[in-house]
Amino acid sequence: MVRRTKAEAAATRDAILDGAEAVFFERGVAHTSLEEIARRAGVTRGAVYWHFRNKNAVFDAMLERVQLPLDELIIEIERQSGADPMAVIREIAFLGLRKLAENERYRRVYTIVFHRCEFVAAIGAVVQRRNARSRQVRAMLEAHFARAQRLGQLRTGLTPAQAASAFRAFMVGIHDDWLRDPEQFDLSAEGPAIVDVMLAGLSDQHCT
Amino acid sequence: MVRRTKAEAAATRDAILDGAEAVFFERGVAHTSLEEIARRAGVTRGAVYWHFRNKNAVFDAMLERVQLPLDELIIEIERQSGADPMAVIREIAFLGLRKLAENERYRRVYTIVFHRCEFVAAIGAVVQRRNARSRQVRAMLEAHFARAQRLGQLRTGLTPAQAASAFRAFMVGIHDDWLRDPEQFDLSAEGPAIVDVMLAGLSDQHCT
DNA sequence: GATTACATTCATTCACGTGTGTATGTATAC
DNA sequence: GTATACATACACACGTGAATGAATGTAATC
Numbered sequence: 001m002v003r004r005t006k007a008e009a010a011a012t013r014d015a016i017l018d019g020a021e022a023v024f025f026e027r028g029v030a031h032t033s034l035e036e037i038a039r040r041a042g043v044t045r046g047a048v049y050w051h052f053r054n055k056n057a058v059f060d061a062m063l064e065r066v067q068l069p070l071d072e073l074i075i076e077i078e079r080q081s082g083a084d085p086m087a088v089i090r091e092i093a094f095l096g097l098r099k100l101a102e103n104e105r106y107r108r109v110y111t112i113v114f115h116r117c118e119f120v121a122a123i124g125a126v127v128q129r130r131n132a133r134s135r136q137v138r139a140m141l142e143a144h145f146a147r148a149q150r151l152g153q154l155r156t157g158l159t160p161a162q163a164a165s166a167f168r169a170f171m172v173g174i175h176d177d178w179l180r181d182p183e184q185f186d187l188s189a190e191g192p193a194i195v196d197v198m199l200a201g202l203s204d205q206h207c208t
Numbered sequence: 209m210v211r212r213t214k215a216e217a218a219a220t221r222d223a224i225l226d227g228a229e230a231v232f233f234e235r236g237v238a239h240t241s242l243e244e245i246a247r248r249a250g251v252t253r254g255a256v257y258w259h260f261r262n263k264n265a266v267f268d269a270m271l272e273r274v275q276l277p278l279d280e281l282i283i284e285i286e287r288q289s290g291a292d293p294m295a296v297i298r299e300i301a302f303l304g305l306r307k308l309a310e311n312e313r314y315r316r317v318y319t320i321v322f323h324r325c326e327f328v329a330a331i332g333a334v335v336q337r338r339n340a341r342s343r344q345v346r347a348m349l350e351a352h353f354a355r356a357q358r359l360g361q362l363r364t365g366l367t368p369a370q371a372a373s374a375f376r377a378f379m380v381g382i383h384d385d386w387l388r389d390p391e392q393f394d395l396s397a398e399g400p401a402i403v404d405v406m407l408a409g410l411s412d413q414h415c416t
Numbered sequence: 417g418a419t420t421a422c423a424t425t426c427a428t429t430c431a432c433g434t435g436t437g438t439a440t441g442t443a444t445a446c
Numbered sequence: 447g448t449a450t451a452c453a454t455a456c457a458c459a460c461g462t463g464a465a466t467g468a469a470t471g472t473a474a475t476c
Contacts, residue, residue, distance in 0.1 A: 004425060005471070012426085028326030030238030033461055046427045049463075118236030119323045119388070131389060138392065158405065165385075165393050166378075166405040173381025177373075180327070181339060184346065185373050197366065197374040201409025212451060213445065220452085241435055254453045257437075 013051045015041040017065060020058045025108050029059060029117035059117070060126055066109045067133075070099065078140075085144040086153050089167065090199055096171060097191040100178065111179045138164055145202075155204050163202050170198045221259045223249040225273060228266045233316050237267060237325040267325070268334055274317045275341075278307065293355040297375065298407055304379060305399040308386065319387045346372055353410075363412050371410050378406045 004012070019040030023032045034055060038045045052058045074092060081087045099106045119127050145160035145167075154163060174194070178187055212220070227248030231240045242263060246253045260266045282300060289295045307314045327335050353368035353375075362371060382402070386395055 006424095009425060026328075028238065028328040030236065030326055031328065035461075044427050045462090047425075050424090050426060054463085114384075115327045118238055118325060120234075120236040120239065134389065135392075155405070155408065158401070161393065162398055162401050162405070165398060166402045169381035169385050169402070170374075170378050170406070171381065172385040173377035173379065176322075176384045177377050177380040181342065184343075185369065190370055190373060193366070193370050194374045194377065197363070197370070197409040198378070198406070199409070200363065201405040201407070205413050214450095217451060243435075252453050253436090255451075258450090258452060262437085 012041070012043055012047060016043065016048055016051060016058065017062050020062050021105070021108055021112070024059070024062070024112045024116055029055070029112065034058075056126065062109065063113070063126070066106050070106075085148040085151065086199070086203060088144055089141070089148075089202075090195070093167075093171060093195045093198075094192065097174065097187060097195065100175065101188040101191065107179070107182075110175055114176050114179050138168060141167055153204055155202060158202070167198065167202065220249070220251055220255060224251065224256055224259060224266065225270050228270050229313070229316055229320070232267070232270070232320045232324055235324075237263075237320065242266075264334065270317065271321070271334070274314050278314075293352040293359065294361050294407070294411060296352055297349070297356075297410075298403070301375075301379060301403045301406075302400065305382065305395060305403065308383065309396040309399065315387070315390075318383055322384050322387050346376060349375060361412055363410060366410070375406065375410065 016037060019037045019042075020032075023036050023040055027036070032055075034045050034048050037058065038048050041047075048058070052061065073095060077091045077095065078088055081091055100110070101107075119130070121127070141164035142160045145154055145163040148154045148163075149158075149160055154160070174191075178184070224245060227245045227250075228240075231244045231248055235244070240263075242253050242256050245266065246256050249255070256266070260269065281303060285299045285303065286296055289299055308318070309315075327338070329335070349372035350368045353362060353371040356362045356371075357366075357368055362368070382395075382399075386392070
């Protein structure tokens with residue numbers, strides 16, 4: 001069982017990432033060995049070390065598999081409903097919750113990110129990339145809220161930065177809290193109502 | 209250096225927990241050895257194994273050191289402002305943020321809980337206790353929001369369960385997001401305003 | 417288009433370090 | 447004198463990373 005065609009090699013690479021996803025989810029990133037990942041993927045550590053430098057690289061690649069498509073979707077949303085900033089915010093929130101509720105891979109990977117790994121200097125590059133991503137998202141949110149403010153849609157007395165902080169905290173919290181115990185409430189059913197609570201807090205109130 | 213008085217023994221126990229706190233924070237729970245904890249505490253692994261069964265027991269004890277006082281404070285709050293349910297909610301939120309901003313031990317331990325450990329079956333008891341605690345908090349919140357609803361203080365169309373979910377997500381998110389990068393905004397200064405965004409979303413709107 | 421030469425894709429093996437749990441030693445408080 | 451509060455020592459398992467092997471795809475050559 002050796003030198004395969006390019007397509008077959010790509011398939012084993014994917015199998016390794018699938019295996020990593022499963023084992024990371026079950027045992028946590030730090031507690032899983034490359035041996036377990038390889039076994040789950042039906043290969044040996046040799047294959048893993050061929051495709052990836054070490055466990056961090058596996059983790060990294062596993063993240064990219066779900067983050068890249070999501071980034072593209074967000075860009076798409078921004079282009080479509082670019083006119084109304086609060087609508088963009090709302091769509092992004094709904095998109096996140098829908099992904100969580102419906103896409104198993106997304107749910108599993110983010111469970112790993114939130115509850116099955118340690119964000120520590122040892123995984124270096126991952127942490128830095130995550131922080132960079134984080135600041136990028138924050139900047140995007142602030143820009144939308146600033147536009148909302150100019151349109152009189154932001155609650156009076158609230159700065160765009162504060163709005164961004166509140167919204168981020170809320171979205172991060174939904175992920176963290178719900179993924180910790182998905183049985184605590186029905187995300188598909190209650191999600192939109194819960195998001196609208198946050199949006200109501202952020203929006204200027206018009207009394208009819 | 210051996211058999212000490214009871215008070216001295218309790219002091220070394222505390223020193224071990226202090227060391228664990230520091231090393232867990234720096235390297236993550238899974239990546240720290242009892243040897244490192246012992247060294248930081250100025251003792252050997254022998255002392256650690258005498259006071260605790262294993263690393264999980266150390267982690268457990270470290271958590272209790274901050275959770276017990278916090279529980280008592282919340283009980284105190286509930287007794288004082290028992291009349292106004294939304295005021296209780298607000299006080300609890302403020303208390304949490306104040307602890308985060310001011311109490312270094314609280315901040316470090318919760319950084320560990322949120323970003324430096326893996327919640328996986330391997331740490332068994334801790335996970336179960338956390339889930340139990342979680343359901344308990346949720347029940348308390350729902351009770352307060354139910355009372356608020358009867359007083360006409362809850363946003364119309366919102367159920368107490370939804371309100372509890374939204375509030376929990378928000379508070380968890382503040383912890384998760386801010387602790388990941390405390391430099392991203394000034395929690396002491398902006399915290400109250402951000403909390404009030406959430407509360408505004410949860411409250412019924414009175415148009416004057 | 418068959419052969420040759422080389423690169424790819426893994427499997428296998430080995431050397432090494434590191435952490436754990438326990439057993440044992442020991443001096444002191446009680 | 448005995449239980450306590452540690453320090454020391456030991457046996458063991460596990461994981462890593464690199465080195466090596468092996469078999470096949472692929473491309474160049476004739």
